[in-house]
Amino acid sequence: MQRLPADVRRGQLIEAALAVTAQQGVAALTIRNVAEAAGVSLGVVHYHFEHKEELLTEMGQCLILEISEAMRLAFSQLVGPLELRGIAGLRELLGAGIRGLWPIIEASPDHQLLTYEITAQALRQRGAGNDSAGAIAAHQYRTMDTQAVAFLDLCAQRAGVTWSTPVDQIARFALAALDGLVLRWLVDRDSDATLTALDDLVQIIATKARQDCSPDHHLETASDPSSPDGNR
Incomplete structure (x- = not known):
């Protein structure tokens, strides 16, 4: 070996x-x-x-990070050549990331089903008194929350907007919607309907932001070479 x-x-x-x-x-x-x-x-x-529970935890995290990476790749490809600012720019950025995850979801239905199975198995075992197994589901959602918050913060930063609702609440809402949409697609495989619903989700998320008009914000991004806008 x-x-x-x-x-x-x-x-x-x-x-x-x-x-x-x-x-x-x-x-x-x-x-x-x-x-x-x-x-x-x-x-x-x-x-x-x-033990098996540790392996299941790592499997769940692997599946989540696979989706997140697809979202980040689509986002970075859009951001490069374009200057996307304000609420309209935010919608474009959110749409790029959220729509960008769709090809990998559509190409891997078995893996998507596994994420639900891992969660359901963990919750079933928690109900039977196995708290360590039940922690798998909590770990899955903590990982998803972390990834979603990072993505939403990056979108807002690039667009020069501020979230008017706590970003962790927006992430929770967005992930719950995505969970439902992917599960429905696994049932009916209607990709067109799912993509339309994802666009609707982008519109809803964008309503939770406001234009950042602070002059300090523009001064900071202009002077900070590490910021997304610093080299313009």
């Missing part, structure tokens, strides 16, 4: 676990079938993941 750096091996095991659960569901996941799928011994899996 080839020796790999720890982070590479963990990544390999997570991918193997995702492959197993995509075919058989979360309930079928065991350390043994992960080892078989990865072509390693049981001891290797146990060395990197003490």
